[in-house]
Amino acid sequence: MGEFELIRNFFAAAPCAQGGEGVALGIGDDCALLAIPTGEQLAISTDTLVAGVHFADPCDPFLLGQRSLAVAVSDLAAMGATPIAFTLALTLPTVTTDWLQAYARGLSLMAQSCRVALVGGDTTRGPLSMTMTVFGRVPNGLALTRSGAQPGDLLCVGGELGNGAGALPLVLGERTAEPAIADPLLAHYWSPQPQLALGQALRGKATAALDISDGLLADCGHIALASKVAVQVECDRLPLSSALVAFLGKAGAQNAALSGGDDYVLAFTLPSVELPPLLAEGWPIHVVGRIVAGQGVTLLDSDGQDITPQTRGYQHFRESP
Incomplete structure (x- = not known):
């Protein structure tokens, strides 16, 4: 042929x-x-x-x-x-x-x-x-970009994190799990649903946005760099699925959400006044941190202590430590 x-x-x-x-x-x-x-x-x-x-x-x-x-x-x-x-x-x-x-x-x-x-x-x-x-x-003028985040904005995501990365051991045949755990993880990996309607709903409201492909910490780094701000992520506020926690445990699920990638969920910054109307409309928005003056990305524990890991996400051509 x-x-x-x-x-x-x-x-x-x-x-x-x-x-x-x-x-x-x-x-x-x-x-x-x-x-x-x-x-x-x-x-x-x-x-x-x-x-x-x-x-x-x-x-x-x-x-x-x-x-x-x-x-x-x-x-x-x-x-x-x-x-x-x-x-x-x-x-x-x-x-x-x-x-x-x-x-x-x-x-x-x-x-x-x-x-x-x-x-x-x-x-x-x-x-x-x-x-x-x-x-x-x-x-014109309503495209969401990475460069508009301001100190005081909320850091939000449009759904559960880590399911794509959590599915990888199943995809590679390294592990197995019962269908109630494996099926939702594999569905997220093989058939991620682009959040088109949410992105359109955020026009004129979100100050910066991107989709999470390389891990929350790594991708928030792009917002921090483009907007010339610091991003603080609160570990205990990450939205995790029950299937992911059952499969990897809480610590493993948090790591998948922070650094695993393959989520294809929107991450965006939002003035606090914009959040209640969006939640009232039923959008699956989770606040996971905030924007402050400074630079870079910091992961905070429940006591506000810096627990930022060295590995923040996937990058092509990066040499191994």
Whole structure:
């Protein structure tokens, strides 16, 4: 099967490739064309997932299809953007019909859930990897960025932390657990749900935001650096799932939440006056710390003592101590 037949059979014909709002021209030409309403800006992000680095190989291609798109769309949620479209650059060692069919089903299911259309991409031969570029739109001046946090703001997250990292021993086959514990952790790892609606609800309210991919402490470091402030995280306020605590114990669950990564939950800073209306609307917001004058990220225990660990999250190319 050649490259263009592969694209036609598995991706151009997929439900997620049939256009949508904001897509003027999709797959089939040299470029896709997107229509952006007047008064809005185009948000763009690219994510690459490599076998053996970002996911186990081999793994279930249906689940991989969901995960590979979800982690990219999560960046749009972090900016408060509404998804429009995405492209897929897929590198494959071999062409396997069953694998491609399952991957395309998972991809399309997540795309339909996020209301984002596949509008192009590329295929090539090589070690298994996939690069997603996602496109969204956001009203002028309302995009959430990392650079607006102010001393006095609350540090908040949009849900439970650590479930993705907690699932990793299960994904790698290093440990097993009963379904009541394993299933919710694995679901979070393989099918994270981008917090698009929450991101849009935070427009004009949050002062800074991002999605947690490399661990809460590491990602809060980006807010601290961009906003020129200090971030204080309170260890005892971390929202942890019962499944994660049952699987790793409280200390292990806290470590997964702080430094594990793969959460794809929003972390954001919020003036305290903005919190009660958002909670009244039912948003799953948890206050986990605050912003103060200074620089860097500090982890505090229940007595307010600094217990910041040396390892704060995942970083590509960082040398081992």
